[in-house]
Amino acid sequence: MNHAIYLLIMFGVTYIIRVLPLTAVRKKIKNRYISSFLAYIPYTVLGAMTFPAIFYSVENGTAAAAGAAAALAAAFFGRGLCTVAACASAAVYIVMLIAG
Amino acid sequence: MKKTLFIAGLTDGIPIAAGYFAVSFSFGIAAVAAGLAPLEALIISMTNLTSAGQFAAIGIISGGGSYIEMALSQLVINLRYSLMGLSLSQKLDSSFSRLHSLLLGHAVTDEIFAVAMSRPKKIRPLYFLGLTALPYIGWSAGTAAGAFLGALLPDALRSALSVSLYGMFIAIIVPAAKKERPILIVTAAAIAISCIIRYVPAFSFISSGFSIIICAVAASAIGACLFPADEDEQNGQGAEKQI
DSSP, X not given: OOHHHHHHHHHHHHHHHHHHHHHHOXXXXXXXXXXXXXXXXXXXXXXXXHTTGXXXXXXXXXXXXXXXXXXXXXXXXXXXXXXXHHHHHHHHHHHHHHHO | OHHHHHHHHHHHHHHHHHHHHHHHHHHHHHXXXXXXXXXXXXXXXXXXXXXXXXXXXXHHHHTTOOHHHHHHHHHHHHTHHHHHHHHHHTTBOTTOOHHHHHHHGGGOOHHHHHHHHHSSSOBOHHHHHHHHHHHHHHHHHHHHHHHHHGGGSOHHHHHHHHTHHHHHHHHHHHHHHHHOHHHHHHHHHHHHHHHHHHHXXXXXXXXXXXXXXXXXXXXXXXXXXXSOOOTTGGGTTTOSSOO
């Protein structure tokens, strides 16, 4: 598989998705089922991308789990994007240092 | 007047740019770890400006997925931008021409969309250009730094940074799921399907890219049937913080 073609497809699809509605459509989506479907997409995509993949994102499984737990806890207590990401990283780092 | 508009946009973009640098740094590391050249990682960031889609893409590239899988995954993962584009189109100033949309529209991300929508005034092209400039630079520079310099970092630090992208995803899901039960249920359904596909041997033929598509479409469709949003709510949802 050619990497350049992958890159072209990524750019082409993403560009059209973003720019087409902004330039062509100036009306609101009326169908509540379609609009709800679209509204849920970010969360279902991110949920499916994160779990269970996060547990395999680091070679050390314990460290990965600690990172996931730290992120969930920080997010649950209302921390912002950067803080939650930093907590996940810190947890992974600490466990990996302990594990040597 | 024109200058201040541009500077107002720049100022609003600073916090977004800082966050993007950190996250795209880990994207650069992950892309190189998946077997891409550092320059390819940089090109991807400069031409896509989206975390979830790019992140899924490096999995597909390293797994040798088909071009159709790539196109479909980008379509599904980034489909939300169409929804944002629709809402944003209602808020554009009349000075925002079609040409402006063609040139600037590609910079619509979750954060940029959220900030633009929270601005009390109509969106003018110069403001939008200012708003997107620093986040774009931050996203590209962070990717380059991670891709070219990531290999110099010790193992523990590299692993720690590579998990930060997932941390950001969790930071987006959890507050929304806490606030709205339908989002909690729908996201849980997507995760459950994702785990089934991952762990049930009968589904092992499904690649990671298609798995995300299946989970997202199935769970969102269930959500749309069980909890269709009311007319007024539909613009706010999906516009939560996320790249």
